[in-house]
Amino acid sequence: FAAGDTVNVHVKIREGNKERVQVFQGTVIQRRNPNTNGETFTVRKISNGVGVERIFPILSPNIEKIEVTRFGKVRRARLFYLRGRQGKAARVKERKVVKVKAPVATVVA
Template sequence: MNNLSFLKHFEKKKINKTSDFSVGDYIKIGFYFKENDKKRIQFFEGIIISIKKSNFDKKITLRKLGNYGIERVFSCKSPNIEREKIVQSRKFNRSKLFYLRSFSGKNTLKKIK
């Protein structure tokens, strides 16, 4: 069994977990967080500012809106991701929304209309 067929085997197992996100969507992701010996689900909510696609995986960068800019990169095929939910969907003409890093505060969504 060569490496490519080995990877395709695991690729087939994760097919049901893919979601159609686009840049600008406001989503909520629940992932497993490990504290000491316990595992619990922690939620991260934010706007997608970039999507990186590779042959076997898709990575999204989320930015939490608020007084402090917190960004986090998630792998869509990670086994630690439990739930994905699109809260609000928006259409943008850009592929990356890095200009949102200059905004702060809760009215960031009002500025990007």
């Protein structure tokens, strides 16, 4: 996944001695320190009209899984300009992903 993609981050939350999984869904606005052990990514979402950003380490044991729900079409690595936009102006265009089918082998008799 990259900046502009919409992701579901499944985060383990500890409450006392119980543990549950909470989903944080939003748009990735940056990835820092790529290809290192300290790599992090920032996800932004709007919750009750308030912008919420959360920074996740890629290798955190508290992240159960990361699902990409939508691929964004952007021309930047950092999307901080989304912070100043509201409503439909903060949308990111969708990148169409074409899945190539394997060619079918024909049997010549």
